[in-house]
Amino acid sequence: MQKKVTFKNNEHEMAGILFFPDDFDETQQYAAFPVASPAGAVKEQIATNYGSRLAKYGFIALAFDTSHQGESGGTPRQLEAPYERVEDIKCAIDYLTTLPYVDNERIGQFGVCAGAGYSMHTAMTDRRIKAVAVASMSDPASWIRDGFDGKTPVETQLALLEEASNQRTREANGADPIYGTFVPEEVTAGMPNTLEEAHEYYRTPRGQHPRSTNQVSMMSIDKMTDFSTFMFADKYLTQPILMIAGTNADTLRFSEDLLEKAASKNKELFTIEGATHVDLYDKPEYVDQAVAKAAAFFKANL
Numbered sequence: 001m002q003k004k005v006t007f008k009n010n011e012h013e014m015a016g017i018l019f020f021p022d023d024f025d026e027t028q029q030y031a032a033f034p035v036a037s038p039a040g041a042v043k044e045q046i047a048t049n050y051g052s053r054l055a056k057y058g059f060i061a062l063a064f065d066t067s068h069q070g071e072s073g074g075t076p077r078q079l080e081a082p083y084e085r086v087e088d089i090k091c092a093i094d095y096l097t098t099l100p101y102v103d104n105e106r107i108g109q110f111g112v113c114a115g116a117g118y119s120m121h122t123a124m125t126d127r128r129i130k131a132v133a134v135a136s137m138s139d140p141a142s143w144i145r146d147g148f149d150g151k152t153p154v155e156t157q158l159a160l161l162e163e164a165s166n167q168r169t170r171e172a173n174g175a176d177p178i179y180g181t182f183v184p185e186e187v188t189a190g191m192p193n194t195l196e197e198a199h200e201y202y203r204t205p206r207g208q209h210p211r212s213t214n215q216v217s218m219m220s221i222d223k224m225t226d227f228s229t230f231m232f233a234d235k236y237l238t239q240p241i242l243m244i245a246g247t248n249a250d251t252l253r254f255s256e257d258l259l260e261k262a263a264s265k266n267k268e269l270f271t272i273e274g275a276t277h278v279d280l281y282d283k284p285e286y287v288d289q290a291v292a293k294a295a296a297f298f299k300a301n302l
Helices: 046-055 082-097 114-125 140-146 154-172 193-202 218-225 252-261 284-301
Strands: 002-009 012-019 030-036 060-064 102-112 129-135 241-246 267-272
Touching: 002 082, 012 046, 012 082, 030 046, 030 082, 030 114, 046 060, 046 102, 046 284, 060 082, 082 102, 082 114, 082 218, 102 114, 102 284, 114 129, 114 140, 114 241, 129 284, 140 218, 154 218, 241 252, 241 284, 252 267, 267 284
Parallel strands: 030 060, 030 102, 102 129, 129 241, 241 267
Antiparallel strands: 002 012, 012 060
């Protein structure tokens, strides 16, 4: 069972889908959590895949479109703004607390890829979150700032910031927005495996959705560059955390690093043999394992 909903994020509306257990009884109370999407994804893609499956284990799950994207409000459009993505999650929790069938003492958080990084960041300051589970976690700000391999020189970063700053002036004076892409529109030789797989998911019938436009505003650059996704994890990330990653994922290092850094006394990295980063988006042989592990984690900690 599912239901389309809207909720407020300051001055604009957020669009979401609530997923309910098969035996849902509105007179009872349930553990609940938002599901944060990868950058550029819409709620009907990965968030629905996980939200609908996790609900079958007895939870309320809320998939939603990020501010500025999909069916959610916010201008300019196609903006990826880390602090707003964190606020999106907090506003999703605000909404869940208004539902009479949600137990406000059993609220968790789930996220995938960039949404996983944002989920961990949000949990540091939103203490309503009692436990966090994520899959294929990435550090979205580092990808933009430091490059996929983490080796982009500072000079290149500064040049990009110069161009983004100049574009802001141009748009203030009436110029059209400039957009980049979240994932490559074409596969080229030597491309990192995760980017090649992301193209195959987002830009082909496998996972393509008309509202997932693969556009990101250049106005995102400065906002991404100065965001530190895991800063203070050694102080504030004290809740139980579960990170799920494929053994063949290029992004496994993000989970390994956070496993060492996080202050939590209840933390685990669960690896799925043979899976890559994007395999955990939709391939049943891997997603089924991730969902079962996350459901057991939430049952134990919410």
